[in-house]
Amino acid sequence: xxxxxxxxxxxxxxxxxxxxxPLEFRLSQLRSLLSLMEENEAQILEALxxxxxxxKFEAVLSExxxxxxxxxxxxxxxxxxxxxxxxxxNLATKLDDCFVHREPLGVVLIxxxxxxxxxxxxxxxxxxxxxxxxxxxxxxxxxxxTEALLAELIPKYLSQECFSVVxxxxxxxxxxxxxxxDHIFYTGSQAVARSVLxxxxxxxxxxxxxxxxxxxxxxxxxxxxxxxxxRLAWAKYFNAGQSCVAPDYVLCxxxxxxxxxxxxxxxLHHFYGPQPQRxxxxxxxxxxxxxxxxxxxxxxxxxxxxIGGESSREERYIAPTVVVDVQESDxxxxxxxxxxxxxxxxxxxxxxxxxLINRREKPLALYVFSDESKAVSTVLEKTSSGGFCSNDxxxxxxxxxxxxxxxxxxxMGSYHGRWSFExxxxxxxxxxxxxxxxxxxxxxxxxxxxxxxxxxxxxxxTKKKGWSSCSVM
Amino acid sequence: xxxxxxxxxxxxxxxxxxxxxxxxxxxxxxxxxxxTEREADIVAALKQDLNRSRFDTPLFELIGLENEIRLAxxxxxxxxxxxxxxxxxxxxxxDVYVQAEPLGVVLIxxxxxxxxxxxxxxxxxxxxxxxxxxxxxxxxxxxxxxxxxxxxxxxxxxxxxxxxxxxxPESxxxxxxxxDHIFYTGNSIVGKxxMxxxxxxxxxxxxxxxxxxxxxxxKNCDLSVACRRITWGKFVNCGQTCIAPDYILCEPGxxxxxIEGIQQTLMEFFTDNPKSSPDYGRIINRxxxxxIVGLMEGCTVALGGQTDSSECYIAPTVLTDVSPHVxxxxxxxxxxxxxxxxxxxxxxxxxFINRREKPLALYVFSSDKKVIKRMLSETxxxxxxxxxxxxxxxxxxxxxxxxxxxxMGRYHGKHTFDQLSHHRxxxxxxxxxxxxxxxxxxxxxxxxxxxxxxxxxxxLCSCRRxxxxxxxxxxxxALGLLVALLVVVLKVxxxxxxxxxxx
Numbered sequence: 017x018x019x020x021x022x023x024x025x026x027x028x029x030x031x032x033x034x035x036x037x038p039l040e041f042r043l044s045q046l047r048s049l050l051s052l053m054e055e056n057e058a059q060i061l062e063a064l065x066x067x068x069x070x071x072k073f074e075a076v077l078s079e080x081x082x083x084x085x086x087x088x089x090x091x092x093x094x095x096x097x098x099x100x101x102x103x104x105x106n107l108a109t110k111l112d113d114c115f116v117h118r119e120p121l122g123v124v125l126i127x128x129x130x131x132x133x134x135x136x137x138x139x140x141x142x143x144x145x146x147x148x149x150x151x152x153x154x155x156x157x158x159x160x161x162t163e164a165l166l167a168e169l170i171p172k173y174l175s176q177e178c179f180s181v182v183x184x185x186x187x188x189x190x191x192x193x194x195x196x197x198d199h200i201f202y203t204g205s206q207a208v209a210r211s212v213l214x215x216x217x218x219x220x221x222x223x224x225x226x227x228x229x230x231x232x233x234x235x236x237x238x239x240x241x242x243x244x245x246x247r248l249a250w251a252k253y254f255n256a257g258q259s260c261v262a263p264d265y266v267l268c269x270x271x272x273x274x275x276x277x278x279x280x281x282x283x284l285h286h287f288y289g290p291q292p293q294r295x296x297x298x299x300x301x302x303x304x305x306x307x308x309x310x311x312x313x314x315x316x317x318x319x320x321x322x323i324g325g326e327s328s329r330e331e332r333y334i335a336p337t338v339v340v341d342v343q344e345s346d347x348x349x350x351x352x353x354x355x356x357x358x359x360x361x362x363x364x365x366x367x368x369x370x371x372l373i374n375r376r377e378k379p380l381a382l383y384v385f386s387d388e389s390k391a392v393s394t395v396l397e398k399t400s401s402g403g404f405c406s407n408d409x410x411x412x413x414x415x416x417x418x419x420x421x422x423x424x425x426x427x428m429g430s431y432h433g434r435w436s437f438e439x440x441x442x443x444x445x446x447x448x449x450x451x452x453x454x455x456x457x458x459x460x461x462x463x464x465x466x467x468x469x470x471x472x473x474x475x476x477x478t479k480k481k482g483w484s485s486c487s488v489m
Numbered sequence: 490x491x492x493x494x495x496x497x498x499x500x501x502x503x504x505x506x507x508x509x510x511x512x513x514x515x516x517x518x519x520x521x522x523x524x525t526e527r528e529a530d531i532v533a534a535l536k537q538d539l540n541r542s543r544f545d546t547p548l549f550e551l552i553g554l555e556n557e558i559r560l561a562x563x564x565x566x567x568x569x570x571x572x573x574x575x576x577x578x579x580x581x582x583x584d585v586y587v588q589a590e591p592l593g594v595v596l597i598x599x600x601x602x603x604x605x606x607x608x609x610x611x612x613x614x615x616x617x618x619x620x621x622x623x624x625x626x627x628x629x630x631x632x633x634x635x636x637x638x639x640x641x642x643x644x645x646x647x648x649x650x651x652x653x654x655x656x657x658p659e660s661x662x663x664x665x666x667x668x669d670h671i672f673y674t675g676n677s678i679v680g681k682x683x684m685x686x687x688x689x690x691x692x693x694x695x696x697x698x699x700x701x702x703x704x705x706x707x708k709n710c711d712l713s714v715a716c717r718r719i720t721w722g723k724f725v726n727c728g729q730t731c732i733a734p735d736y737i738l739c740e741p742g743x744x745x746x747x748i749e750g751i752q753q754t755l756m757e758f759f760t761d762n763p764k765s766s767p768d769y770g771r772i773i774n775r776x777x778x779x780x781i782v783g784l785m786e787g788c789t790v791a792l793g794g795q796t797d798s799s800e801c802y803i804a805p806t807v808l809t810d811v812s813p814h815v816x817x818x819x820x821x822x823x824x825x826x827x828x829x830x831x832x833x834x835x836x837x838x839x840x841f842i843n844r845r846e847k848p849l850a851l852y853v854f855s856s857d858k859k860v861i862k863r864m865l866s867e868t869x870x871x872x873x874x875x876x877x878x879x880x881x882x883x884x885x886x887x888x889x890x891x892x893x894x895x896x897m898g899r900y901h902g903k904h905t906f907d908q909l910s911h912h913r914x915x916x917x918x919x920x921x922x923x924x925x926x927x928x929x930x931x932x933x934x935x936x937x938x939x940x941x942x943x944x945x946x947x948x949l950c951s952c953r954r955x956x957x958x959x960x961x962x963x964x965x966x967a968l969g970l971l972v973a974l975l976v977v978v979l980k981v982x983x984x985x986x987x988x989x990x991x992x
Contacts, residue, residue: 032843034867037866071931071933072933072938073931073933073937073938073941076938076941076942077929077938077941077942077945081942081945082945085945103884103886103887104886114881114884114886114887116887116888117865119869121892121893122893198893206691209691210688210689210691213684213687213688213691214685214688216684216688217681217684217685217687217688218681218685220677220680220681220684220696220698220893220894220896220897222897222898225691227691239920240920240921240923243920243921243923244920246923246926246930247920247926250926250929250930286930287930287931287932288931288932289932295931295932296932296933297931297932297933298931385920387919387920392917396915398505400590400911400913401913402913402914403913403914403915403916404913404914404915404916405915405916405917405918406916406917406918407917407918407919407920408916408918408926411579411580411916411918412914412915412916414945415574415576415577415580415585415916417574417575417576417585418574418585418587418914418915418916419587419912419914420914423592423911423913424592424593424669424691425691427691428691428693429693430912430914442869442892443888443890443899444869444870444871444872444873444892445871445872445873445881445884445887445888445889445899446865446872446873446874446875446881446887447872447873447874447875447877447880447881447884447887448861448875448876449874449875449876449877449880450876451710451711451714451856451876454714454717457717457718457721460548460721461717461721461757461758462544462758462759462766462768462769463758463759463766463768464542464544464545464548464768465544468544469544469547469548
């Protein structure tokens with residue numbers, strides 16, 4: 017097997033040959049990636065089922081369709097994205113061409129995660145290809161079947177000179193990170209993100225970190241509780257709660273909670289039937305270790321299980337569970353749950369909810385369910401989060417027009433759609449001058465005189481709104 | 490002490506008072522007043538730090554800052570407004586937009602070569618974006634940093650924006666604290682240290698670093714104009730500019746004319762005795778003076794070469810027939826020493842540039858569009874100016890920043906505002922139209938899955954094998970309307986025909 021260093025050298029040589037730069041090459045690779053998705057749907061679904069018992073429904077929507085849509089979006093728009101942006105000029109640069117040119121960075125590293133093992137590697141890859149880079153893919157070793165499938169399919173469909181898959185665990189990732197890349201895109205936990213960032217610092221490599229956190233979900237005031245319950249239940253228990261943007265915990269008043277519980281019960285019954293363990297649409301926990309972590313959290317919680325609570329170690333199954341009477345100091349509130357357990361904390365007022373949210377790290381997503389637009393705008397103005405969605409969950413990340421990414425402890429940078437292209441591009445500021453008007457340049461040359469300084473002030477001071485200003489330094 | 494400063498700035502930010510646009514505009518206006526009212530003090534400080542003339546200071550630092558503040562003032566409401574994005578079928582009736590919000594407290598670490606521009610320009614963006622800030626100016630330009638520490642609290646909100654002065658221990662203590670963004674201008678070595686410190690808190694960084702900015706002179710160009718522009722850019726601030734042309738690449742055949750062009754320009758700018766010119770600066774300190782003098786050892790001096798350690802003076806110097814392997818060509822010069830390296834062709838020049846780290850700036854002088862195109866498309870750099878030097882820095886609508894070893898992130902104008910903001914994605918829905926959501930809920934059925942896939946598409950007309958539905962629908966509707974119109978017209982004509990018989 018090729019060493020990491022050799023793989024990266026090979027990709028760098030390919031990048032230096034400029035084979036990835038022409039638009040046609042990028043489009044052809046994107047089309048090949050599309051073919052990979054369309055021709056291997058059955059194998060993909062099988063791998064996802066092996067790894068996570070991922071229900072077909074979920075796998076199609078959240079993995080296959082997400083990736084296919086993004087590829088198509090890139091194919092349809094790439095010719096516009098690569099065009100230079102001509103920018104505003106001013107008096108002194110009226111005859112010049114000033115534009116921003118987007119260029120590839122080089123060889124990028126994409127480290128995926130196990131919860132959406134296909135999407136979290138391929139969506140960044142779409143951006144890397146669209147921006148003209150070469151890429152090393154490091155899928156998560158925890159979702160082994162998908163890792164193996166990617167290692168088999170990527171070389172079949174994409175240029176082997178430009179794109180490579182590296183398999184292995186934490187040690188392999190650490191060794192990979194010793195090498196120099198031109199961008200590192202990491203999806204995963206905060207603890208590992210710190211090591212990724214530290215490794216990147218050695219080479220001054222820019223990074224994108226898609227992390228997690230506890231995404232709060234506030235229910236307040238007047239609201240259609242049955243509709244809210246359905247959307248909340250869907251977002252929470254999708255992929256058995258193993259989504260970085262799943263609503264992690266709920267904040268609501270006691271009165272709302274008392275109406276919410278039966279509504280959630282009904283929604284769950286509608287989705288998964290009376291015995292969710294038998295439903296083909298209910299996922300499983302990825303490994304026994306993760307299952308044990310969740311069961312331990314539930315065991316240590318001081319709350320009361322109001323819905324669900326059943327589990328099975330053999331199947332790595334945990335029923336869709338709701339826990340009430342949870343305090344802020346509860347075990348369930350100390351770390352990202354990442355499972356099908358939903359704690360409900362009661363609050364007396366909107367302010368109390370906002371203060372609780374703001375006492376914690378900025379989350380990746382924040383949700384508010386309310387028919388009162390003032391409540392929604394109060395929350396969004398007084399909090400911060402990667403993204404914000406009112407009256408639904410998760411769906412904001414399915415729109416390629418919206419940047420998807422965190423802030424603070426939930427990450428840095430963003431992607432999806434054009435944002436992926438921008439993440440993997442360098443925006444080079446370019447100015448093309450002519451030889452004429454050297455007389456105007458005289459103003460900036462020594463020997464300096466009072467007169468020339470006044471002229472220069474006049475010529476370079478911003479006068480009108482909308483005029484890009486120019487200064488000599 | 491540093492921790493207390495940061496805590497105070499945090500508390501000030503958490504009070505929420507930096508968020509309203511009115512507050513930000515008020516602070517920007519106050520900063521503007523600082524620059525205009527205290528220009529004389531700033532000029533005096535820079536004279537002591539870098540022997541800057543009273544023209545250099547407004548020219549190279551203050552006019553630019555004033556322009557940036559005016560731009561921020563006039564554009565702030567536009568920058569801070571929600572930016573709508575394209576929707577899909579399912580979100581057609583929702584509000585979907587991106588809006589910039591403040592990050593929190595930003596640490597700005599300035600550099601000594603343009604001590605005011607390189608600390609206040611990021612601060613303008615930090616203020617505009619609604620953040621608090623801790624500013625750490627460089628201790629090497631000590632008069633400027635002391636003056637900034639004295640002046641900033643007199644004009645701006647004392648808790649929200651604070652200045653910390655000092656050297657390495659103070660910087661290290663600051664870097665142990667948690668910030669929401671760190672903006673560093675300086676060299677790559679310290680840049681790595683800053684990024685590593687930021688990693689502990691998962692803090693995003695902007696690094697404005699340096700490198701060796703190459704300047705390629707094609708034989709096909711207006712050499713006298715090229716030499717004048719290059720001379721200006723190289724020797725301004727005594728070569729201590731991160732985007733000064735570091736070295737020249739040209740064919741041996743034009744080397745002599747290049748030297749003569751530079752020599753003539755130097756005469757015009759600084760007379761034959763630059764040491765006596767009030768417009769020629771000095772090296773910041775003895776350590777850097779010794780470093781630059783050391784780099785010149787063993788090289789052939791074509792122009793200049795005189796030095797005076799008592800004044801940290803180095804004459805404008807040009808070195809010729811420089812080998813790519815000497816120490817001079819391994820590190821950023823950051824001084825008034827201009828080596829000329831011979832290359833036999835543009836291919837060799839491109840190869841030479843690409844073997845090295847990506848520079849902060851790249852310069853090409855040529856009248857041949859093909860040469861320019863090749864240089865631009867076959868190299869990478871933070872920014873480019875063709876047929877001049879430095880000037881791309883001066884256009885606020887161009888993003889200014891490095892790539893690879895020359896840095897990450899960008900700023901100037903709106904780019905600073907964007908760099909120091911969080912671009913939060915918003916999807917504002919109502920609880921109505923729940924029926925639309927049915928497609929995505931379990932239990933799965935093939936029909937439901939098909940509907941869900943359909944609704945997930947962004948465009949109904951795309952590269953997918955699915956037919957252009959809108960085009961088909963629109964065509965049918967248009968045909969239908971056309972038929973209806975024809976029927977109406979025919980009826981009217983028929984009625985007119987019948988009427989004509991009656992009349």
